[in-house]
Amino acid sequence: MNSCDACVVRNRSICAALDSVEVEALNAIGRRRTLEPGESLIWEDSESVLVANVVEGVLKLSTGTEDGREQIVGVVYPSDFIGRPFGATTPHSVTAMTEAKVCVFSRTDFDGFASRHPALEHKLLQRTLTELDRTRRWMLLLGRKNAEERVATFLLDMSERLVDPGCDTPDQPLDRFDLPFSRQQVGDILGLTIETVSRQFTKLKRDGIVDLPSRRAVVIRDRAELKALAG
Amino acid sequence: MNSCDACVVRNRSICAALDSVEVEALNAIGRRRTLEPGESLIWEDSESVLVANVVEGVLKLSTGTEDGREQIVGVVYPSDFIGRPFGATTPHSVTAMTEAKVCVFSRTDFDGFASRHPALEHKLLQRTLTELDRTRRWMLLLGRKNAEERVATFLLDMSERLVDPGCDTPDQPLDRFDLPFSRQQVGDILGLTIETVSRQFTKLKRDGIVDLPSRRAVVIRDRAELKALAG
């Protein structure tokens, strides 16, 4: 038995395109790695040497300006693919937000394997197209939404994406969850300062739309209203 | 002889993955179409029925909020691919900015053809990965840059992307070009109002960094300074 058989994301990651013999072959060129919160796997503008599947945890993709402003350009969850195959450099950093487990491959090894397995490339293409759609939707938020709309949209998005991946029930949005982000990171996702984020959180709580029992915990009390505020 | 042999983007579009027999087969399921400026090919949130290659012209990809704010989420040029293969809906509109020629396919026909031609899917994957990188880089602009930086970044980006595609010389950025966009559209790309864009253009002109001989024409007079302003 190979270790992939027990993998929690075996059937949701791009590996789902492979049969058990193929997945064994892929397993042979990869290795598991655990990341601590704050630890980076890939650095902005570095040579693209690694790609990986997320097995557990949440990671951010980020870029910044020379003078230190940061923008989070993506957040990845279990079963998501990270890194830049078929390309020289990775244009953003990849950093663990929580403790995370990833299944790492040398980029060139992976490129070769993928080229020999069209079904895998097909999965990767689908995933990349979906991610591009999601990223473009986020551009509307960054370009045209105000602080209140941004925070409301963010909370709704989180409630949909943090659903337990192993869960068999149809993916229903959560009304109660823990953010994997600090206020600063929420700001970096939304293109706002930490103070503006904090003020909007306070306002939503004051208006009874959400409850914030602890720093990271969120309870959505009036989803309909939150949707209305999201624009 | 099939019409693709004479196609100006034959060797730069995803069709470059195909030999002459295959390209003939693809040609059989596609058709040429001309779009007038302002004409849309695909509408936001519509069922994904069409995909296409851009042969000539410039098109925008855009989304908007219910109350009419628009954000341009991408701009495509000759040889670029448009539409959403392998998916139910297209999350953004596609509209011609200039007169444009496109090579259109039924989405389902294309999906089938692509599935039978891994080399084509591979090209499409590479293209999608590159587009995702570009889109994420634009998020830094929308989330963290001020008006001056946005306009400077935009002009540099345009000077690099508007190079004549047929040109054999190594792609050098243009110091003189015509914008395919109105001021309003530049605003919609940069997440700014038309007035703010106009003021920044005027400022760059006053400072001697660019010259604006007509509404659409741009001359970059001090590229180094423009880069410094881009942040």
Next chain:
DNA sequence: CGCTAACTTGAGAATGTTCAATAGACGTGG
């Protein structure tokens, strides 16, 4: 129980938006 880092709150400043008026470019028809 106290320390520290993270978060909240407040006040003022900066940046960009809005609304309104003007100027200029471009196409059309005389």
Next chain:
DNA sequence: CCACGTCTATTGAACATTCTCAAGTTAGCG
């Protein structure tokens, strides 16, 4: 070829929102 009308862009002034800087406050951890 010029006059006109319309659409686009520019400019100005007041306003709104978000940012910045600074001072508290609180949660979580040793």
